[in-house]
Amino acid sequence: MQAFTLLTGTAIPFGQRNIDTDVIIPARHLKAITKAGLGVWAFETIRYNEDGSENPNAIFNQSAYKGAPILIAGDNFGCGSSREHAAWALGDMGVKAIIAPSYSDIFSGNAFKNGILAVVLPQEAVDRLLEVAKEAEITIDLENQVVTTPYQDRFEFQIDPFRKHCLLNGLDEIGITLQMADKISAFEATRDAAKPWLPGAAGLDRKAS
Structure with a gap:
């Protein structure tokens, strides 16, 4: 697993609440037994029209956010089934960290096991970051447990010490x-x-x- 220390990059200002694992990766794609290739189906119902064409209005399809390493989500992200494929799909599409007010416990665990940092911040901080992400990059400093922006925003977050140790050392x-x-x-x-x-x-x- 790749070590996570400091990440500065584009953040996808998604922000929707109660996104379950079936939205992250639909059940029909759970036949896969490897992580590779699942990213193309991540958020399929949002990214694609019924005829299979890309939805140009979907934020994930906008050129500014393709391949972005940070996802800003809404409350209760990753609820629903316990499928680890949700974390696999996010990782395969390039997401290394998620920022949200809360997560499903099982999803949070799956994200950690796959090297994805799940940052918990208050809704007010998430709302601010959703606005900043539209025009600037965001920095996540795991060692110092802080999220910062070029506009002097500084949001501290908590993380389990064991998970922090594992992520910092790529374990x-x-x-x-x-x-x-x-x-x-x-x-x-x-x-x-x-x-x-x-x-x-x-x-x-x-x-x-």
């Missing part, structure tokens, strides 16, 4: 486990010496029936 669940590799190896060596009959113990004939 997913595998990375966290690998940090304990020496201790795991030491435990296995001690276990093998004490209980050599266990499956997987050193010297055990794995071909034996």
Whole structure:
């Protein structure tokens, strides 16, 4: 997982409330077992017309916001089903951070596991950022837990210390486990010496029936 430290970039001033995971990625696309390619279907019902053509009025299709790394959303973002594909689709379309007043707990967890920072700010701060995003970039400083703008706006946010540590260091669940590799190896060596009959113990004939 790529480390998240400081991000300055264009933010999509979306702002709609109660966007559920079916809007983020429709259920018919859940057959995918990889993250790659899901971004094209993110917000499909908003981005495309019934005939499959792009909706030119959809904010996601406007050239100024295509590929933007920050999404500004409304309250209760990511509600609905627990599909991790929602975080996959957002990441595949280039989103590295979301700013909203609140999120579904499950979505927030899925976003974190996929390296997407979910910033929680009061509605007043979100409203201000929605306006700024129309004309300027926004900066998210995870180390100092603050969102800033070129107009001297400064909004502090809270984050779970464990999640902050993982995001700053680019640690997913595998990375966290690998940090304990020496201790795991030491435990296995001690276990093998004490209980050599266990499956997987050193010297055990794995071909034996």
